[in-house]
Amino acid sequence: MSYKGQFRVWRGDSDGGSLEDFEVEVNEGEVVLDIIHRLQATQAPDLAVRWNCKAGKCGSCSAEVNGRPRLLCMTRMSLFDTDEVITVTPMRAFSIVRDLVTDVSYNYEKAREVQAFTPPKDLAPGEYRMQQVDVQRSQEFRKCIECFLCQDTCHVVRDHEENKLNFSGPRFLMRIAELEMHPLDTADRRDTAQDDHGLGYCNITKCCTEVCPENIKITDNALIPMKERVAGRRYDPVVWLGNKLFKRGK
Amino acid sequence: MTEVERHNFDVIVIGAGGAGLRAAIEARERGLSTAVICKSLFGKAHTVMAEGGCAASMGNANPNDSWQVHYRDTMRGGKFLNNWRMAELHAKEAPDRVWELETYGALFDRTEDGRISQRNFGGHTYPRLAHVGDRTGLELIRTMQQKIVSLQQEDKAEFGDYEAKLKVFHECAITELLKDDSGAISGAFGYWRESGRFVLFETGAIVMATGGIGKSFQVTSNSWEYTGDGHALALRTGASLINMEFVQFHPTGMVWPPSVKGILVTEGVRGDGGVLKNSEGERFMFRYVPDVFKGQYAETEEEADRWYTDPDNNRRTPDLLPRDEVARAINTEVKEGRGSPHGGVYLDIASRMPAEEIKRRLPSMYHQFKELADVDITAEPMEVGPTCHYVMGGIEVEPDTGESTVPGLFAAGECSGGMHGSNRLGGNSLSDLLVFGRRAGMGAATYVESLERRPVVLQSDIDGAARSALSPYEPAKSEGSRENPYTLHFELQQTMNELVGIIRTGEEIEQALGRLAEIRARVRNVVVEGHRQFNPGWHLALDLRNMMVVSESVAKAALLRTESRGGHTRDDYPMLDADWRNKLLVCRASGEDSVVPDVTVEPKDQVPMRQDLLELFELSELEKYYTEAELTTHPATEGDRA
Numbered sequence: 029m030s031y032k033g034q035f036r037v038w039r040g041d042s043d044g045g046s047l048e049d050f051e052v053e054v055n056e057g058e059v060v061l062d063i064i065h066r067l068q069a070t071q072a073p074d075l076a077v078r079w080n081c082k083a084g085k086c087g088s089c090s091a092e093v094n095g096r097p098r099l100l101c102m103t104r105m106s107l108f109d110t111d112e113v114i115t116v117t118p119m120r121a122f123s124i125v126r127d128l129v130t131d132v133s134y135n136y137e138k139a140r141e142v143q144a145f146t147p148p149k150d151l152a153p154g155e156y157r158m159q160q161v162d163v164q165r166s167q168e169f170r171k172c173i174e175c176f177l178c179q180d181t182c183h184v185v186r187d188h189e190e191n192k193l194n195f196s197g198p199r200f201l202m203r204i205a206e207l208e209m210h211p212l213d214t215a216d217r218r219d220t221a222q223d224d225h226g227l228g229y230c231n232i233t234k235c236c237t238e239v240c241p242e243n244i245k246i247t248d249n250a251l252i253p254m255k256e257r258v259a260g261r262r263y264d265p266v267v268w269l270g271n272k273l274f275k276r277g278k
Numbered sequence: 279m280t281e282v283e284r285h286n287f288d289v290i291v292i293g294a295g296g297a298g299l300r301a302a303i304e305a306r307e308r309g310l311s312t313a314v315i316c317k318s319l320f321g322k323a324h325t326v327m328a329e330g331g332c333a334a335s336m337g338n339a340n341p342n343d344s345w346q347v348h349y350r351d352t353m354r355g356g357k358f359l360n361n362w363r364m365a366e367l368h369a370k371e372a373p374d375r376v377w378e379l380e381t382y383g384a385l386f387d388r389t390e391d392g393r394i395s396q397r398n399f400g401g402h403t404y405p406r407l408a409h410v411g412d413r414t415g416l417e418l419i420r421t422m423q424q425k426i427v428s429l430q431q432e433d434k435a436e437f438g439d440y441e442a443k444l445k446v447f448h449e450c451a452i453t454e455l456l457k458d459d460s461g462a463i464s465g466a467f468g469y470w471r472e473s474g475r476f477v478l479f480e481t482g483a484i485v486m487a488t489g490g491i492g493k494s495f496q497v498t499s500n501s502w503e504y505t506g507d508g509h510a511l512a513l514r515t516g517a518s519l520i521n522m523e524f525v526q527f528h529p530t531g532m533v534w535p536p537s538v539k540g541i542l543v544t545e546g547v548r549g550d551g552g553v554l555k556n557s558e559g560e561r562f563m564f565r566y567v568p569d570v571f572k573g574q575y576a577e578t579e580e581e582a583d584r585w586y587t588d589p590d591n592n593r594r595t596p597d598l599l600p601r602d603e604v605a606r607a608i609n610t611e612v613k614e615g616r617g618s619p620h621g622g623v624y625l626d627i628a629s630r631m632p633a634e635e636i637k638r639r640l641p642s643m644y645h646q647f648k649e650l651a652d653v654d655i656t657a658e659p660m661e662v663g664p665t666c667h668y669v670m671g672g673i674e675v676e677p678d679t680g681e682s683t684v685p686g687l688f689a690a691g692e693c694s695g696g697m698h699g700s701n702r703l704g705g706n707s708l709s710d711l712l713v714f715g716r717r718a719g720m721g722a723a724t725y726v727e728s729l730e731r732r733p734v735v736l737q738s739d740i741d742g743a744a745r746s747a748l749s750p751y752e753p754a755k756s757e758g759s760r761e762n763p764y765t766l767h768f769e770l771q772q773t774m775n776e777l778v779g780i781i782r783t784g785e786e787i788e789q790a791l792g793r794l795a796e797i798r799a800r801v802r803n804v805v806v807e808g809h810r811q812f813n814p815g816w817h818l819a820l821d822l823r824n825m826m827v828v829s830e831s832v833a834k835a836a837l838l839r840t841e842s843r844g845g846h847t848r849d850d851y852p853m854l855d856a857d858w859r860n861k862l863l864v865c866r867a868s869g870e871d872s873v874v875p876d877v878t879v880e881p882k883d884q885v886p887m888r889q890d891l892l893e894l895f896e897l898s899e900l901e902k903y904y905t906e907a908e909l910t911t912h913p914a915t916e917g918d919r920a
């Protein structure tokens with residue numbers, strides 16, 4: 029069942045680097061991260077890669093395999109032909125730290141700018157009542173493991189470093205949508221989504237949805253509804269007022 | 279003199295899992311400047327992997343639940359070796375800690391009437407686990423991560439700086455705890471993973487929340503972070519570890535393909551109706567109900583199946599016995615030739631409920647088997663077997679404050695010991711993190727506030743720490759002596775798995791100690807290549823020292839305890855021994871080597887359980903665990919006498 033696989037792995041740091049060729053043993057059932065670990069143990073002990081859980085739960089091992097943003101621990105070798113050369117490169121939208129490790133601080137900065145959950149003042153802990161159907165929408169977005177693959181893919185920032193200033197990316201626009209749809213959140217997040225987080229940059233190409241390892245329907249379920257709410261607020265004062273009153277009434 | 283980046287905080291928390299984050303929130307809410315330090319990125323700590331849920335007797339699913347019932351279940355699960363005060367605090371405070379998470383923004387699954395839904399789990403009398411599908415740990419981490427952001431936003435509004443009071447240092451590993459000349463904690467020393475540069479945190483108090491030790495075993499559900507750093511650092515600083523012989527092997531880990539061997543299959547599968555079967559299709563757990571649990575579990579398949587819908591009139595299925603019992607049963611089935619093709623047994627949910635319902639209730643399990651093993655769990659059974667999962671042992675602490683035997687050093691979560699006794703119930707860890715994370719945060723804050731002056735870090739300690747961290751870069755002493763950290767790690771894991779694993783014997787443990795001594799000698803000769811920037815070889819070389827110390831603690835304690843209890847099974851002493859029940863084995867560092875010290879183990883008696891707590895149990899149950907002399911104060915005994 030084992031065979032020798034051909035790999036090209038990007039190695040280098042912020043000063044530059046290049047693809048290096050490796051021939052590595054591949055066994056049945058393995059994932060790309062197994063191969064990277066075998067490289068570390070046998071040929072390249074200082075090869076840098078981020079990982080934690082090796083079970084698709086923590087979102088640490090994001091990189092690009094043959095140009096596609098993926099989790100290394102969930103990419104099975106059986107996806108590829110045995111004679112195929114497999115190229116592993118770091119996420120392109122973020123600057124390089126070393127080898128497959130990139131600087132993802134952009135994401136943490138954006139996370140910090142999203143106004144936190146704003147609970148109702150009159151409810152004590154233990155008094156929260158919410159229906160399953162109402163929490164379900166936000167729960168879908170809370171499946172996010174913060175792998176940042178959607179951020180890496182989105183063309184708004186992938187090759188446009190300058191847009192990072194004004195665009196929080198699909199992950200954090202979705203976070204705003206999550207709070208907006210939280211049954212008990214009391215803040216109105218529509219203006220800030222548009223003005224501070226750059227919702228308007230998104231032209232619903234759905235590339236983010238395609239790479240999400242959690243299969244979250246980022247575009248259809250978070251971004252488009254959020255755009256509709258913003259549109260409602262901006263152009264339809266009646267809807268806006270209604271929403272406002274409705275939220276308060278809760 | 280070593281150049282280091284310096285920071286100063288009132289409290290530092292090492293670890294950003296559930297326990298660390300909860301501690302940090304508490305210390306910051308008390309107004310103290312607080313740092314959180316973690317090896318991986320913020321939000322990725324091992325807690326994200328927790329699946330099934332968080333135990334708290336809120337009584338939403340069954341109103342008969344109460345802290346007393348939870349307390350009893352916890353003590354039974356730990357075979358009465360638990361620190362009863364911790365188990366009491368845990369049972370009493372868990373509901374408030376869960377509700378508090380809702381005010382931070384958590385969205386748990388709901389009951390019909392809009393409250394938090396609760397699910398069944400092994401060893402819990404009532405449905406008790408608050409959960410979000412099978413990704414509860416992720417919800418906990420994200421919620422507290424977002425709470426920290428929320429506190430930082432408050433600080434930004436007040437002081438103009440997000441990090442004025444609470445700062446996260448991620449991808450930063452601590453290698454040394456420092457004390458002043460009075461023996462009180464003064465700081466922590468470590469390196470940035472990214473640059474390899476050194477960093478010093480000067481502080482009054484440290485909360486250790488570094489999680490477990492599973493990476494010392496070959497087959498484990500644990501992530502790379504679980505190298506026992508907190509256990510080892512505390513030990514080296516003079517703190518004591520207890521209960522290290524108790525290691526939990528979760529009964530259901532994946533067994534195939536080899537590259538995923540050990541990855542967890544949540545107990546929620548059984549809680550929601552999944553059953554274990556051997557190669558003959560038999561539901562074998564009915565044959566494995568031990569004497570101490572006789573009468574508490576269903577005796578027929580029919581009764582077990584009725585229990586899911588009518589728990590008040592039927593007893594629960596033995597598939598949900600505490601984990602140690604189930605893991606041993608699986609081990610026996612496989613050994614006796616009734617295993618599955620890849621050396622496990624079958625876990626069947628496919629034949630028990632409709633495919634759609636399985637996907638809704640257990641989405642990550644569905645996904646995990648589909649993606650990693652090409653198995654559709656809605657159509658075929660899973661193959662599962664035991665995997666090293668959790669360490670009950672840890673830093674010995676004061677139950678109420680989390681303070682260790684070293685002034686200024688506190689601990690909470692998996693790296694602390696006592697709460698779970700000899701075996702942890704599923705779901706009791708997440709609640710433990712919240713209850714004792716908060717308490718350790720408070721304990722540390724109170725301690726710092728009481729300090730008259732801040733302990734000072736000595737330059738010589740900084741130099742020593744730096745030297746020790748850099749020693750793997752020194753050239754090999756001779757050509758043949760050069761050791762590869764990956765090879766040594768593999769040998770260590772193999773030793774622990776094979777010789778100090780789920781079933782132990784005195785002879786094998788002695789053999790393990792021999793091998794460990796040999797590996798220890800070779801650890802000194804580890805040489806790493808390359809530079810200091812994000813160099814995994816170097817990181818492993820440093821982690822290896824901690825795994826060494828921790829493995830020796832486990833093996834030495836396991837050799838001394840000549841009985842079987844919870845997560846410690848001795849084939850040569852297969853019975854529970856009442857004389858051992860009250861004995862803790864306490865590990866301490868000794869010897870010349872300060873980096874990989876020797877470990878000595880000594881027995882110590884526990885404080886007897888408070889009378890009102892003792893009276894929560896029937897005498898007939900206690901008699902299965904306690905010596906006669908210990909039970910003279912129980913009212914039923916006194917009644918006998920009267």
Ligand SMILES: Cc1cc2nc3c(=O)[nH]c(=O)nc-3n(C[C@H](O)[C@H](O)[C@H](O)COP(=O)(O)OP(=O)(O)OC[C@H]3O[C@@H](n4cnc5c(N)ncnc54)[C@H](O)[C@@H]3O)c2cc1C
Pocket residue numbers: 292293294295296297298315316317318323324325326327328329330331332333414415450451452453487488489490499500501503507508542667668690691692693704705706707708709711
């Ligand atoms: C797959 C799986 C499923 C589980 N499911 C459940 C469940 O359903 N219910 C339940 O109750 N329990 C469950 N558990 C157990 C539970 O998840 C853990 O016991 C718990 O999360 C441990 O939390 P912690 O806060 O103690 O540490 P962790 O979350 O492990 O965090 C440890 C932190 O310490 C940091 N750290 C470690 N060493 C250093 C160092 N040297 N320097 C700096 N930082 C360091 C790490 O980076 C990390 O941030 C599960 C465990 C696993 C493996």
Ligand code: SF4
Pocket residue numbers: 181182183184197198229230231232233234235236237247251
């Ligand atoms: S849908 Fe929007 S956010 Fe997603 S990739 Fe396209 S532009 Fe980016």
Ligand code: SF4
Pocket residue numbers: 087171172173174175176177178179198199202236239240241242243244246
């Ligand atoms: S939304 Fe999906 S792709 Fe984006 S960070 Fe979250 S899990 Fe990753």
Ligand code: FES
Pocket residue numbers: 078079080081082083084085086087088089090099100101102
């Ligand atoms: S290592 Fe956690 S998602 Fe890949």
